[in-house]
Each structure stands twice: as structure tokens, then as C-alpha cells.
Amino acid sequence: MNLVVTGATSFLGTALIGQLLGQGHQVYGVVRPGSRNLSALTEAVRDRAAVSCQGREDGFMGGVCQDRFHILEMELGSLDQISQVIKHPCDIFFHFGWDGSGSHNRTKTDVQQKNVEDSLKALRGAKSLGCRRFLFSGSQAEYGVCRTVMREDMECHPVSEYGKAKVEFGKRAGELCRLWARDEGFEMEYIHARIFSVYGPGDHPWSLVNTCLDTFLKGKVMELGACTQQWNYLYIEDLVKGLLALAFSEEPAPDGTDFSGSASDSGIYNLAAPGTWTRPLREYVEMMRRLCGDRGRCVYGKLPPNAEGPANLMPSIEKIRTRTGWKPEISFEEGIMRMLDIKKKETRKGRCILCGRELDKTELMELEDMPASAQDIPDEHEVKGDHGITLQLHQCRGCGLVQFDCEPVGYYRDVIRSGGYSTTMVDLRTRQYRHLIETYHLEGKKFLEVGCGRGEFLNVLTQFPVKAYGVEHRQALVEAAAGDGLCVVRGFAENGDTVLGEDGPYDVFLSFNFLEHQPNPGGMLDCIRNNLAEDGMGLITVPSLEYILRYNGYYELLRDHIAYYTFDTLETLLERHGFQVLEKEMVNRDTLSVIVRKQDPEAGRDKRAAAGSLRKAEQGGTADETAAVDRSIAPVDISGLTASLKDIRQQMEALCGRLKEEGRSLAVWGASHQGFTLAATTALKDHARYIIDSAPFKQGRFAPASHLPIVAPDHWTEDPVDVILIIAPGYTEEIAGSIRERFGDQVGIMAMRSDKVEELS
DSSP: OEEEEESTTSHHHHHHHHHHHHTTOEEEEEEOTTOTTHHHHHHHHHHHHHHHTTTOSSOOBTTBOTTTEEEEEOOGGGGGGGGGTSOSOOSEEEEOOOSOOSTTTTTOHHHHHHHHHHHHHHHHHHHHTTOSEEEEEEEGGGTOSOSSOBOTTSOOOOOSHHHHHHHHHHHHHHHHHHHHHHHHOOOOEEEEEEEOEEEOTTSOTTSHHHHHHHHHHTTOEEEOOOOOSEEOEEEHHHHHHHHHHHHTOSSOOOSSOOOSSSTTOOSEEEEOOOGGGOEEHHHHHHHHHHHTTSOSEEEOSOSOOOTTOSOOOOBOOHHHHHHHOOOOOOOHHHHHHHHHHHHHHHHOOOBOTTTOOBOOSSOSEEEEEEOSOSSOOOOTTTGGGOOOEEEEEEEOTTTOOEEEOSOOOTTTTSOOOSSTTSHHHHHHHHHHHHHHHHHTTOTTOEEEEESOTTSHHHHHHTTSSSEEEEEESOHHHHHHHHHTTOOEEEOOOOSTTOOOOSSOSEEEEEEESOGGGOSOHHHHHHHHHHTEEEEEEEEEEEEBHHHHHHHTOGGGOOTTOOEEBOHHHHHHHHHHTTEEEEEEEEETTTEEEEEEEEOOHHHHHHHHHHHHHHHHHHHTOOTGGGTTOOSOOOOOOOHHHHHHHHHHHHHHHHHHHHHHHTTOOEEEEOOSHHHHHHHHHSTHHHHOOOEEOSOTTTTTSBOTTTOOBEEOTTHHHHSOOSEEEEOOTTOHHHHHHHHHHHHGGGSEEEEEETTEEEEOO
8 A cells, every 4th residue: 555654753653664664565754854863764664664574575675665665854734735745646644743742842832733733734635645544643641630441432631732732633633524525525534543651662762661771770760750640551563553453444434433522433542551451650660670670779759740740541442442353462561571672782782893703791891871872962852861871892802893882873874064164174185185186196087975964075075176976865964965066866885785876886985984883884885895996996084993092082982983993903894895905094183094995805805814824823823723813803902091081080070170169160162972971971061051062953952961051152152151171172273263263361261182181271
């Protein structure tokens, strides 16, 4: 069937789409233009679809059946025009798109009324596509505060504007469907699914279940409300099965379809766990703590009730069972065990991303309270659920690569730069391009930047006598680059079979600080190699582990960067995948830069085998012992990093304490991963007033883990501080100059240089 799903990036949307694709349907997923969750959507749908399609013969391309999954970037308020985008009839329209579902916006009348009007436009859009069913995601909030079992035929008394709006839309949607049937002969069944409390993989990290599990696994204290209300939890997989049972039911709806909240209703269905699973919320919390190994503890009565007031969830699901036979199968205990298994896999994958060898169980270093990402920066609604994570740093004993043993961030395919237009970076790229082109006589050649963002560095390349192309995964960035007149296409270097654009083969590729994000760097290099001409070349940069170790900057470590390369491990990776390193250089003190040429992969293997034989011969080993050995692996000495973790914390504590005694205030300049990490792991989180950053997309948000507000430079004039601490390696002098130009001598300037805090003025 041809199916439409709005709210495609939501917890429910991704789960449903994955199941629909696995069943072989054609799915149109509607997302907001420029959504930051597109990468996470693609990854989540791929994983869910791969599970649900097991046994099918048509298979999936890269995990997602790309010829059957179509992402439509549309505003909710324009869904009545959807037939202008989808040019053929559709069967079922799932409408989950709804703004302001968080606690903060549930009380806002204007927000919720706009949702009603936007959803009516979605209903009209479904009609224009010829859909025979329209399934809407209602909510238990429609019932209001109940003391009895919640049945679909009872009168609703919603408390929040959110619940009122859901009820209002249901009534108006039911009336419209009846009018269309009566006056136009157009039959479209309206199904209103009242969804209760759902949990499972993919839910918001700030949900109660995820927050409890993460807190208990760390052995920390969980502060809660009274938790005495009756509650009912439904696992996401069971919810999706229930929705599909309604959507594809062969049984017609009972006669007299109405949506009035009265006994005559037939379009409303509760989706929840059986009544026998209902219990006090505190029992669910204590079960989670037990399944986490009785770690951590709970303190009840600390938090106020939610926007709807103290609710009891006691649903009846007899109506949907009568029509479809659906009933949940996954108990709360089983669901939590599944989530714990996934969390364990997320924090420990177990194998080296370069050579595939199993990593040692003992890590080099463990870092607590770290930001969960450098780009998923929480806004005012998300910040309450944001929290730090624990990362384990390992070194592979097979190839020597230092890496985090965790899953990548959801946006690892995207390139998001905040300093791409800085003078420092423009000057560096200009110098690198000039050297590469003039040294290797590459005038007139085709250059491809793999992961080009919005084309910041491609803009610099256009000043040279070459043909500039780019490939970028995030659609919004592709459009921004195209708007600047650059030749950029959407794509990602997934594996050796992936074709990058239509202009290949290319003569030269460029990759700037992208490889370190990749969970499969070898697959990316295979893809690049196969899109190059026979004598193709490349320029690659990655952050330097040598720099981090030399200057003991533990704050350079972050989850976004899975791998930490040295010249040695980077060359090992490149040789394994068919590239010869011609030149290598350290740039900006902290970045490895190498120029490579395409070669036969066998040449790289022969070189490593010869090196291994020589090493073994020197150590008295046999030829057989050299077969699996690339080179001598020297253990990485991270004692300086562990010492810096303690020392930098002490320095920050001393600085903040001194400024407090002097009555002077402090701010940080630099909403980079370094700034986020230092803010989260030192006294800055309690003493700094805000973080200044020039990137507009970061302003108005909050630093992950520390939750310091991120503001524009001009904010200083409204809320001045006495001292600004610069945390932006590579940009310190440029920022210091900007501060002096903007604020003169009204503010003191300090900077984090390596492992020392220094005063600049």
C-alpha cells in the first residue's frame, strides 16, 4: 500500500515506519523542513525495518529500502497541499505530527489551537490523496483526572489545553468525515487512537523510564514525585502492532460513527496495556531499580505533578480487542530487559572499528558526566531531560587505534561546522589547496569534498582553477550550499558500492575532520576509492591524538569523535583501504593532515606484512607469527590525561573561587565540544553565567550536561560579566581580538591553553 506518516521523526513515527517498510509498503514520511532529526530518523528506521523484514526476499539497501521510503519536508500547516507532492493515490494516512507535546507547551492555548487547525489540513490532505482511513494519535490526557476505569464511551474532562485540543480535533474530524460521506459520497474512516504511557528504545532520553534506567545504572539518586498514582505502561512494539491492527482491520467500523465522547462513539480506541498490568507507578520504578542490579536509590515526593495534575491511568482495551483481537504481549519486565540490553550494546560494541579485533575489557580511561553529543544541543524544553554520560576509552591491541567503545551519535553522517568561515580556517584551507594543486599539477581536475556541510570550504576551493563538487548527507545543508551556487548533491560514503553523485570518477577527494566520526571508516574509504580515477589523490585531516596526549587536554575527547588517530594508525587505515600516504603534516597544532594517492590495496598489505616480518625477525619470532601482525603496537600512555583531568578541575575550582571572593563574574566563549566538556566536568557549570558563541544555531539553547545558556556576543552588553574565559583551541587569538574590539578594556580575558588557564589581559 501507499501510506503517509506525519511526525516521522517522533518516537512513534520511526517505530511505525520501520514496521511498515518491513512489511513491504510504500511509505511517505513527513518531517519539518530542516529537521535536526533526519539522520536519527534514517538510522532508526533502518534498524527497525531490518528487523521487521527478516524473511522477506526484496531486502534492504543499506538497511533502509530506499526505493520505498520517501522523506517529505513539509510544514504541518501546509499538509492540505500534500497531493501536489505525492502524485498518486494513497491508502492510509497516519497523523502523528503535533507541536508542543512537551509539558511546557501543553498549557498554551495558541500552540494547541494551531495544532487543531494544522491537523484539519492534514485531514483534507488525506482526502485529496483518496485515503480510505485516517488514523490520529490521541492521548490519555483527553480523559482528564480520572478515579475510575477509562472507557471510550465515557465523557471527557481534559485539564490541559493539550488534552482539550486533541478532543476538539477528534470531534471536528469526525464531523468532516461524515459530511464528506453524506454530501460527496467520499468514504474515509476516521480512527482516533487514544495512546497511553508508552516506553521503549528510541524514546526521549528525558522520559521517566530512560531517566530512571540511566540514573540507576550509574548508581545515582533518582528524585521523583509521590508516584502513588495508578499507572499503565505499554511497550512501543506492542503499540505499533495495535495501530496496525486498527489501520488494516478488515472489519468495518460499527454503524453510527460519531466522535462526541458519548456512548454513541465508535471511532475512538484506547491503546494501552491490559488492566491487569496497571499498578502504582512506584512499583514500576522499583522494578526498574531491581533490574538495574539494585543500584542507585529513589527519593519520592520531591517533584510536582505534571501539567494535567495528579493522573491515574486505568484504561480499558476491550473495544480494540473486540474489533481486532489485538492484545499486548511484552510485559514491563521483559521490555525493560530489552532496553537494558540495548543500552549495554550502545556503551560497549566490543570490536575495533579499524581492524575488527575484540577490544580488551579494561579501558584506558573512563570519563563521567560527559556531554552526550556536541551537536544535539538541548533547547528550553529538552534541557530538563538532558544529562551527562559515561565514556570508556580503549586502545586496540591489534592495530593500536584509540577509540571510544560506544555507538556513534545519530548525526555522524552530517557535517555541521560553526567555524568554517573564520579567518583561521579560510587561511588554512587556502594554503592547503594551493600546495596540493601546484605541487601535483592538479589544475582543471575534478575535486570532490566528501562531507562538505553547507560548502564553507568548497567556497574557498572555487577561487582555484579546478572543478569543485561536494556531497553532503543532510538535505538542509545541501540546499544551503546549492543556494550559494555550489555543485553539491545529497549522499553519504556508506560502503564500496555507493556512488557519490553523477560527475565521477573524480580526480581528487577532500575530507576535513570527518573520518573520526565514522563507525565504519574502512567502508567510507572504500567508497571514496571506488569513486576516484585510477591515479586519484586526496587530502584528509583528522584531530590529532598526539596533540591531546602532548598537551594533556582531556576535554578534546568527546562521543562525536569515536576514533583518535595518530599518524601511524591513520596510515594503517589508509593502506588497508588502498591509499598510499605521500605527505603528512601537523596543522594548527592539533590536526593531522595527509596527502594520499590511490594504490592497489595489495600493495598496502604487502608493506604491512613486510614490516611485521622484520619486527618478528628482530624479536626472534617465526614467519607464521607475523601473519596477523601489522606493526609493533606501543601502549598509549594516558597518565598525562588522567592527571590533567584532576589538575584542570582544580584550576577551574581555584579560578571560580577567586572570582567569587573578588565579586567578579565569569562567562565562557566557545560553545564547542571543548567548551561543553569543560563546563560539564568542572566548576564552570556552577559558576559561569553563560557561554558566548557566534553560531546562530547554537544561541538560545543550553550546553549539554552543564546546561549553561548559550548566547550571542552582543548579549554581553545586556548582561555584562567581568571576565571571559576563551575555550576554543585554534581560535584563541582571533576571539581575543574580537573581544577587545567589541568590549575594549571593560572585560578581562583568559584562555584555556592546553592544560593551563592563562590570563591574556
